[in-house]
Amino acid sequence: MRQFTAVVNPTAGGSASAAALLGVARLLREAGAELETEYSRSLEHAKELALDAGGRGRVVLAVGGDGIAGGIGGALSGTGAVLGLVPAGRGNDFARALELPTEPGELAQVLLQGEPRPVDTIEVESAFHDRTVVLGSVYAGVDALANRHANHAKLLRGAASYYAGGLRAVTTWRPAHYRVTVDGKEHPHTGYTVVAANSGYYGSGRLIAPDARVDDGLLDVVMIREAPRRLFFALMNELRTGAHVRRPEVTILRGREIRIEADREVPYGADGEVEAVLPVTVRVLPGALRVLC
Structure with missing residues (x-):
């Protein structure tokens, strides 16, 4: 069973980040997955939290919009760590490109059972x-x-x-x-x-x-x-x-x-x-x- 660390941007979309994570978190835990939650103070702090979790072999969940998804994804680029997205921001454009579901049950299934897909990043x-x-x-x-x-x-x-x-x-x-x-x-x-x-x-x-x-x-x-x-x-x-x-x-x-x-x-x-x-x-x-x- 996968172990997850959710890195949350508490400012993305107001209270949307916390609400989006709550629905998914319950389903992940009910399935037997371990989930820890970290709240970032800044984008740089979010990157540090993600690198620490990825280095411990955990799946890193970026909870928020494209800013935190891009920042965390960029930090994990080239490390071999696995990223999951919980879209909760204004745009959520990278999640849209990946055709990720927004309904909590469907998204939880992707996070629990989906296979890691190699994608390109931009330096x-x-x-x-x-x-x-x-x-x-x-x-x-x-x-x-x-x-x-x-x-x-x-x-x-x-x-x-x-x-x-x-x-x-x-x-x-x-x-x-x-x-x-x-x-x-x-x-x-x-x-x-x-x-x-x-x-x-x-x-x-x-x-x-x-x-x-x-x-x-x-x-x-x-x-x-x-x-x-x-x-x-x-x-x-x-x-x-x-x-x-x-x-x-x-x-x-x-x-x-x-x-x-x-x-x-x-x-x-x-x-x-x-x-x-x-x-x-x-x-x-x-x-x-x-x-x-």
Whole structure:
């Protein structure tokens, strides 16, 4: 029987993390599994807790949103430890990409009986030579600004906070001049954003890269060019289904190493965490993490 350590982000989705864990925890214990719970004080603390538990051979459960899932998954990347997800945040986009159930009974069965699946992770290297590893995507531009607004929203939750943040970001955005280098080949780009996607989803269920796969050893690079604002709002709506990829303003490349630079200070985000600016280099780490799904 598996032994679990749940690392909980008590701020993700208000009380949603505790509520989500309670339903699953009861079912895990009733099945005979051992479960210990740790509450993180910060993302760095969550990573430390996860590494300690993984080093003891326990399955680490990331309880919260994409920020804690990406932080813990990144910390466990390359260690051989097994990660389980209990989605309880605003977006839950990596869990969505893995098609994880949200109903407690179904999720408990995945955690108890699912086989660990090797998935790719993303190594992120900033201009200051800081290195981190995340799961879903790295995005630089108006979406990162929108994500920052959503993170600071007090009255809205989930998709509503992302949509409101997007409206606020687009109304003030000036197209940036990017230099995007994919596996050594340079691609000039002027527009709204550049996304290096391991998972197809970001921004609370928006299908930014419909053909992205978490286990193919590649990143999908989505670039949205300069366009009238009314067209960009139409593109935002099309992100719900992935229909935006048919627009001539959207270019998609694929590669293993991507460097993103810009002619001015442009924010970038990684799995919901938005506290950095370009330039940034990202690399895919094929099959570096084992996830129950």
